[in-house]
Amino acid sequence: AVVRLRTSMKARNYAFRDPVILRIIDHPHPLKGTKYRVYPTYDFACAVEDHEQGVSHILRSMEFTARVDVQGEVFDAMGWARPIAIQFGRLSMEGTPLSKRKINPLIRSGVVKGWDDPRLATLRGLWRRGVHPEAVRRLILDIGPSKANALITWELLSSYNRKVVDPLANRYFYVPRPKLLVVRSSPEVEAVKLKLHPSFPERGWRELKVKSRAGVAEVYVDSQDLEALSSRKFRLMGLFNVQVEGEEEGVAYARYVGDELIDPKVQWVPAKHYVKLRLLRPGRLLSDGEVDERSLSEEEGVGEEACASLKPGTLVQFERVGFARVDLVEEGFVQAVFTHR
Template sequence: MNMKKLILKYCLQNAVFYGGKANPKAVLGKVLAERPELRGKVSEVGKEIEEAVKKVNTMSLDEQKRELEKIAPELMVKEEKEEKDLPEIPKAEKGKVITRFAPAPTGPLHISHVLRAVTINYLYAKKYKGRFFVRIDDTDPATAEEEFYDMILEDLEALNIKPDKVFIQSGRMERYYKYAEEMIRKGLFYVCFCRAEKFRELKLKKKECECRESSGVREWKEMLKGNYKEGEAVVRMKTSMKEENPVLRDPPMLRISEHPHPRKGKKYKVWPLYNYASVIDDHEMGITHIFRGKEHENNTRIQERVYMYMGWKTPMVINFGMIHLPGMKLHKRDIKEMIRSGKFSGWDDIRLHTVRALLRRGFVPEALEKTAIQCGLSKSDIRFTWEILEGHNRKIIDSRANRYMVVIEPVRISIQNAPETEKVEIDLHPSFPERGKKTVPVNTEKVFVSKEDFEKFKGKEVRLKGMGNVKLGKTAEYTGNKIKREMQKIQWVSEPNVRVEILTPEKTLTGLGEPEMKKLKTGEIIQMERTGFGRVDGVKEKVTVCFAHK
């Protein structure tokens, strides 16, 4: 096989396996592996590869597949690496593992939740045929918001994650009070009246406050009656102020909040803090394994001490590294303000990284799950790239998505000397002819191609997919219907057509689509030929599609 054919087959293979775009470096590696004698001509080979990659990358993914099947069908089968699975974990017995996901109702679920806390906890419960609980952590009245209780559960349902039980922490207040009073009576907790600044100083100096030995059940009862204001009293765990780890020096367990709670109003004023409530709940709910980010390691140390004081067995805690998302990070408070001001349309605005925004764009739950598994349980931080999620998503939806032609910024042309025809019929999906065909009307006086294609290929012979070959221009000349391997294929529409709006995170694209798109239903995932995959967002006077990826 000559060098050009060798390069072409590996360009096509690389493009087919990786979303329609060949990578020159990957192709070079394959070529040199098969023909080691070319190592002395790397510069020349590199130039040939660059040319071949340019040509292959102008083809659609379906065209690449057909061409590869023609010249090297043996390369169509990818050497699959063994599907990555979650590793075994310590102290896990079949049927006895219970995990939990404990979000605060301060916003809907975000991709960071999915790639770590949600999916990992859920999948390990499934792996060991155990149970998975969701616990809404709403013990901070100042930050909990009513709308997010349901949003979180809706997001989980949309991800096909079904909890065995759902708990709301604010419904368990009497349990927290019961154990707190027991600990105070035993002298293991105490009511502290030190101002926050004063206690910080004592903590740094490793000195005990005078409240440790003088405040007990009476002061606790006064707290419950509402006789102290916010900031005046806090319940602390009595450890040692000389602990080497500062976080263990008499950490707070419960505090006063006068902010009305979204569900309990002003019924309670003394609220448990995270490290205290988590221990009570994890113990009473039988949680066996806790998966959390390594930034919680200090919280784990505090909770271990609470378990020890309570005389309870500590669950298995497994910490994982943080996931760093590309681009600017927006805090929930900033997003809320931008939604209020109209800069974002809502929590499903496709510029956001929320679960509902990603699903609206056409990312599917299976792809999010596979990405989470790939991220795994490593304690090392991970720099996430969207290509990882897009690759999994593309692999899943490619066979599901029917193909439609859309032209962006349409340029009208007419075609001379074309055979008389009113329509052409094209397979909805080239790999699944059994799905049927779509009818694309033809009016040779009114054909539309994208502005980008018109400017790039003007004066050159191109193939209008499914119709025939033309020399492109405002008045294009029909040149026949023979399919030529090297000829660029472009999408087109004629009349009648339908207006199409493509919403991308960066901008909104407008164009025209084939009329069959009017039959699409909201929620369908499609591939727009040579443009990319997307999810239908609405079909009215125009078809609106949220763009997912190439």
Template structure:
């Protein structure tokens, strides 16, 4: 059973009561119904974990269904990405993936039933007129002048729409409900519109396509879904969901709404994510800075960490903002327990051990994980010339400095204690080399009375693997980039430091065999993984060792 299915919530309480009364014969059948008009994001991860997790909890089933009613914005690329994301998160759907387009013939027949019953009509108002007739939240709408056509007229016109006689937007089919309803969704909503466009599943068979609200509820009914779980924005649409199913006399799944995942420093609108991609603000949908599941996978997030995060934030009926730090904490927690350690120098300075033999090499056996002996050890080569990180050296040590400085000693992780004796600079005054000595009596021990101030990581220069390491940070610098800011859009809050690149990083040789996507802790640097797309030694920082943003905000 997944983490997301272990604890109860108000939805499981509803299902428990249904099972007690035998409402669905003890069956639980849910569905995850994304529209294939973009890549899935972290908000969808919550819905995936909830729908599939509930099915697992009750030994039921969860369908993967693509609500593909808008072919202009949909593509096979998005469909394939959604399948990959659901599987990567650790879930499997019942049977083959389903498509709303599988039901287009039945949906068309349902529309004809409504027309024959006097519950739907063909309308010729244009979009502007439709808005005018619709009314407002305070004022009722007005009946369309086409509302009183006979069922025979409407059926004939609807058939002509299907047969391609009219242009896009020239006519629509509307449900006949109540133009004075306080719920605007019931003011004769459009249920079919004309679109002369190729569909990725049905080809050119159709030039009329059902609207989402009409399609969704009937697809649920046709699949015998027991509990239709969706986010709160569909709460006002539930009366239309119920009206459609009750009017047609179909099976009637229960729609249950929960609060969507709102994460600070993030936007999850598919339209805005697509804008980021189309305008080149990010590399692609799977850019590691994106809140998409594919982007998080490429950055090195783990399925377990995302499932655990979704479990911890819980399932409620009220909207709230979740701090991005909670997601990062879930990632750190999982990687701290499961990621092997390795050494990588991101901003290298050369260290020469002047008293180490020129032709000598040693192999140190270093533990892969300090908390897990079963992770074993790896061989780390050592030689006369090393690399350490520039951040680990200060010529004059500041107060409480625990790294290397001139005339002071420091331990190399898993190796000897070294002392810096001389600093070599280039013409511009930059430190380019440190001349040090090592103490051969300090391998794995501190002689009595001899305590170096700290421990730093290193890489043997002779054996180092060259790599490019990308250091990712939050894509947005504002906590609420999607909120209304006078004269600004979310694009104005893109963090200019969301990615920096260590072009000349030096890695220990064991990392040459790193599998793409597998996480490592680069000691004292953070958690990293080899990139899933780029060839060669390219690593992405998944997350820092600590929440550096919390410190920045505290100072601010």
């Protein structure tokens, strides 16, 4: 049995044609058992709750447009002032769900690690990924309260975020896929100082302890860089220029070839003064509507010693790699989440 709200069966809005507002159900309720027999439907319950809570404005997506007439009629029948209802188009994010109804099962099944999983576009997930709240604010204001649905791409969000975090993020060296590079005939270098941020010298400097001895300096360099530059001179950023001469038993050897500024430049980390660094790289959680179990990868590398003093939540830029947010700091170990280039 049901109770209907008397309106008109000729209404153009199908939802307004004598809508059901109460149901009589004898089956036991999963939480209340047999205590009640009459239950309100969505429209009646929303109208009563909005009135009881003093709601003045209702903001919701376009699929609820048909419910405005029904809930407004309940307000009129009860002698209450109608709140203002505003409908807007839904936002969707490329490659990840926004609906709690879709995210909850992913969390319960362990597909994602929680509401702050960096593959999610929840506010907690975005912040863990290194997306600044101001970037989200600017993007939403630019999109505006349109009635048309909008698809946000990660590239679009990244472009907004880059403008916000670039002046905030200090620079550090991180070397993925590290390989030991022994530089011969190098000058005696105890340490080099590099700016924390090229545009803000007042922030100070960071120090990388090279401690070259007897014409030999040892550093870690990305093995892919060494392979790509095996026949070229290149510059170790802020240090000096080298030319790779060969490799033996997994160790690369190079010679010092000057100090003039040249390209290309590669980042490096002192071989005896570093921290282990793991970089989480979140990708698109959904591919063609299916969960991609490889959408969160882990990359092991080494970072300069100064990374050990960073606090969780700090936004940084790993030079030649990209922006990241520090996720975890332990003795001799740092974990960060890659944001974007």
